[in-house]
Amino acid sequence: MARVEKVKGLFGEEVRCSVCGGDPIAVWVGKDAIFVCERCAIEILPRLLGEAIAIAASDEGWLGFKRRLERLEKNIYRGALAAAIDLLGGEIRDDSDA
Ligand SMILES: [Zn+2]
Secondary structure, eight states, X not given: OEEHHHHHHHHOXXXXXXXXXXXXXXXXXSSSEEEEOHHIIIIIHHHHHHHHXXXXXXXXXXXXXXXXXXXXHHHXXXXXXXXXXXXXXXXXXXXXXX
8 A cells, every 4th residue: 555646657647436536645555556546445346345255254154254354453553553654654643542
């Protein structure tokens, strides 16, 4: 995952969110580039991922679903924290009372 600003030179200035067509903030480059806006990153993609693991676990029941959901949660936290440390620096402040 990378900030869109870092890759606009590769993809051009007119990149759009791959889900809704909005203004993207991040990109994942795999076989194709997937651009995502903040709204879709928070509201849409997690639902897609949740539906995908439910489908994947449909032959295994709730235990298979729970295992996949736990792995998904861990990977979301790992990705978010790695990006946050990179973008915000190594300092973690608790500003929840601000
Ligand atoms: Zn979007």
